[in-house]
Amino acid sequence: MKRHLYRTIAGLAIACCVTAYSHAPAQAGEVEVLHFWASSSEAGAVARLKATLRAQGHTWKDFAVADGGGGLAVVLLGSRVKSGNPPTAAQIKGVAIQEWARTGKLSSIDGVARAEKWDDILPPIVSDIMKYNGQYVAVPLNVHRVNWLWVNAAVLRKANAKVPTTWSEFFEVAEAMRRIGVIPVAYSGRSWLDMGTFESVALGVGGPDFYRKAFLELDPAVLGGPEMEKTLETYKRIKQYTDGGASGRDWIVATDMLNRGAAGMMIMGDWAKAEMVGAGKRPDVDVLCVPTPGSGGAYSFDIDSFVMFHVNEQNRQAQSDLARAVMSKDFQQAFNLTKGSIPVRLDVKMDQFDECARRSRQDFRNGAKRGLLLPSLAHGMAQPAHTVAAMWEVILQFWNQDRMTAREAANRLVKAVKAETPTSHAR
Structure with a gap:
């Protein structure tokens, strides 16, 4: 019964998420995303992101590398970028965000971030990780x-x-x-x-x-x-x-x-x-x-995030929609209910989450205030x-x-x- 209830709650959450983004964009594009989520729960979380983008009319193209983010993913990504054919986004996090940004290959998503007021809903220690030279080049999905x-x-x-x-x-x-x-x-x-x-x-x-x-x-x-x-x-x-x-x-x-x-x-x-x-x-x-x-x-903490690469004009709107969707309240709730993590946004309600997640959120909030993140x-x-x-x-x-x-x-x-x-x- 608990398992059924969990799936029902997650399903309702993503249904709300898809509905919120069901309008067709002015220009549909392709979203190709490199990620290395392979477990059943991780696959379910990715499916929710796919549904969100497809509901907006964009095409999702999987670039999945099931090696836990190890050497193979790095090699394949480097090869694609070097050949001038980078994916729309890649699952890169932490210090590696800054390393990639220094190559000049990442696209700024600061326009989306300012419009959506990310600085107001993220702890500074998190937003700083997502920025390079003061501009957002990555979008956080969750907090583990x-x-x-x-x-x-x-x-x-x-x-x-x-x-x-x-x-x-x-x-x-x-x-x-x-x-x-x-x-x-x-x-x-x-x-x-x-x-x-x-x-x-x-x-x-x-x-x-x-x-x-x-x-x-x-x-x-x-x-x-x-x-x-x-x-x-x-x-x-x-x-x-x-x-x-x-x-x-x-x-x-x-x-x-x-x-x-x-x-x-x-x-x-x-x-x-x-x-x-x-x-x-x-x-x-x-x-x-x-x-x-x-x-x-x-x-x-560990934060899953997507960095955004320079893409052609046709896919820029899709890239912006991906960033916007990832940080939406509905998606943050749906994704993290499935992934086991908590929303990175501090304004997402936790009433549908289990006690461990609620405890994690409280400690995350307190840690942000006391410098313990x-x-x-x-x-x-x-x-x-x-x-x-x-x-x-x-x-x-x-x-x-x-x-x-x-x-x-x-x-x-x-x-x-x-x-x-x-x-x-x-x-």
């Missing part, structure tokens, strides 16, 4: 919270344990789950997932100021300091509560383990929530949601991809090599970052 801890409620009850709020409590709960024969932590051992767990541990162990200095400023004294050692030790301790199949495991498989009760806890962003709902699980009832231990009101390192929001990759290599080595100490790993982090940013440690 990275520092979530998910707990299977039935497993927690069986283990006679309580939801952990500190790392000490986390490991106590993990022990209790192991005693009843359940894998304590569903772990996904892929680069961005490893780093997502690591940054969530860092936020909980060291706090927001530590996170900023280490991951945004790349301060060598902090990267190699005692708080980083403690972070690394806490992160490595999680390994003993995972299973042998964690290496290389996809996040969808890990989420299924949690849903079935084969595992008791999972550290993962809220994109996993859509898979939970798809499996008939009720967020914050069957699967509980809390910030990762120690992270409290801090909010590590922190761009995710793992998802390219804080640093360029090459810097993140260099750091991940160290984290992976530390995870896999029992003889490597936290002190040695911290020193290697400093060296890895220095090699990537030889002139300055500032972002």
Whole structure:
């Protein structure tokens, strides 16, 4: 029934969205969009965007690359742009937006942004990411919270344990789950997932100021300091509560383990929530949601966004309509109900969203006011991809090599970052 209700609500939301944009444009064009959403929930979210544009008379052309935004998507996009045939838009986010903007290949959508008053409905830390030289070149679709801890409620009850709020409590709960024969932590051992767990541990162990200095400023004294050692030790301790199949495991498989009760806890962003709902699980009832231990009101975020490339005159209106549609209240609601994330607009009502999403929105609002919104390192929001990759290599080595100490790993982090940013440690 919950699953049916969820689909009904999402369907009604997109119906309203399509109706709101059902007028035919003065000049129909083609919208070709590069994206790398491949899961069932992600495909559903993309379908809502397609419906919105088609309702306006435009033709949608999919340019889907199912590699999680990795190397293949980058290579294909670069080839298309170099040949003078870029897509209308591409799923690019974070620091990469600025990198692409510096090439001069992106189209300004500042006219749409000013007309729709985006500066009034987006937190400055978000709007700044979407701009280059003061003009919008990208449009945000959503906000994912990275520092979530998910707990299977039935497993927690069986283990006679309580939801952990500190790392000490986390490991106590993990022990209790192991005693009843359940894998304590569903772990996904892929680069961005490893780093997502690591940054969530860092936020909980060291706090927001530590996170900023280490991951945004790349301060060598902090990267190699005692708080980083403690972070690394806490992160490595999680390994003993995972299973042998964690290496290389996809996040969808890990989420299924949690849903079935084969595992008791999972550290993962809220994109996993859509898979939970798809499996008939009720967020914050069957699967509980809390910030990762120690992270409290801090909010590590990942924002999906589209950058806009220079296109011919015929398709400029379609491109503007795409930007306008993505930021509309109706689409923001419909898309995020399906995706598991929350609207990036601060004025979208949350009454149709589940309790986890409403809690996320409240923390997002509070974080915006208190300066506790922190761009995710793992998802390219804080640093360029090459810097993140260099750091991940160290984290992976530390995870896999029992003889490597936290002190040695911290020193290697400093060296890895220095090699990537030889002139300055500032972002």
